Amino acid sequence: MKRLLGLMLLMSGLMMNAQSNETLIAHYEAYYKQMKKQGDIQGVINAMTHLNVLSPSEARKDTLAYIYMDQGMNNQAINTIGYDAKIDDSDIAIQVKALALKALKQPKLAIPFFEEMFKRTPNALIAYELAELNLQVQQLPEAEKHINYGLANSEPDMKKAFFETQTPYEVSLKSAFMYLNALNIYNKDTKTNIDAAVDILDAALKESPNFNMIQITKNELLRQKQVLQAQAAQPKK
Structure with missing residues (x-):
């Protein structure tokens, strides 16, 4: 009899817990809907x-x-x-x-x-993320693969946002891939590929004249070129 009573109490407790759990779930589901609203x-x-x-x-x-x-x-x-x-x-x-x-x-x-x-x-927007991230970790062949995909598959209406100015702006996704292409070429040889990278940046700027990041990068590359030229002009000891 005691065993039967204990079993009944255990079952009753489990049912109460189940009911309590279901009540709480229903409450938080309603709460979720209200908070979302x-x-x-x-x-x-x-x-x-x-x-x-x-x-x-x-x-x-x-x-x-x-x-x-x-x-x-x-x-x-x-x-x-x-x-x-x-x-x-x-x-x-x-x-x-x-x-x-x-x-x-x-x-x-x-x-x-x-x-x-x-x-x-597969799409060009994800390819851009992959190209950019691979550039960050200096996986240049992987970056180039995704850049080539993006250049081939960017549609005219696709845009990429940039945030380095106080007012964010958008440029064509194709010009954004051209920008990454310039960076990739530069990183392959930071001394001899400056002019090639600048040429690509100039082409990208024609594609998106409001592309402020290109002008910043171009100025930095030209500054590095001047430094290299000055170093080359110094007499060797």
Whole structure:
């Protein structure tokens, strides 16, 4: 009899816990919808975090990580989703890992996820990210491969934003690839390829006359050329 009573109490407790859990899930699902409706991002994060604890799922975790990343909270995004590559990673998970790691200035870690994005959906915009990141880590052949793809597949309506000025601006994606091409050629030989790089920058500037970053880079390359010429003109001891 005591055993039967104990079993009944245990079952009753489990049912109460299940009902309590379902009630909490329903509450936070409603809370999530309300916070989303009000545009309260912190409320959305809180609701999604509670739901992920009460009823864990990869989809919820991916969504929470994406919200963090979208709000510029890249450490929180990576802490939520991790940075290990998984065979069953969703498209959202791959995107979050790629963009968050790039924002955290971890190009070597970001590159494999951009490569997976490109593998799943090849396009010139992802190729630009890959070219830029490979330039940062001095993988020049890989950068060149993606630059060539971008130059061949940039559509006239595709744009790339730059933020080095107080007012962000956009240029044609093709001219942005030309800019990366100039940098890649320069990096192959920083002494003898300055003129070739400047010629490409001039062509890109004709494509996008508002491309301020090109003028900055061109001025720096010409300054380096003057330094090299001055050094060459000095009498040898």
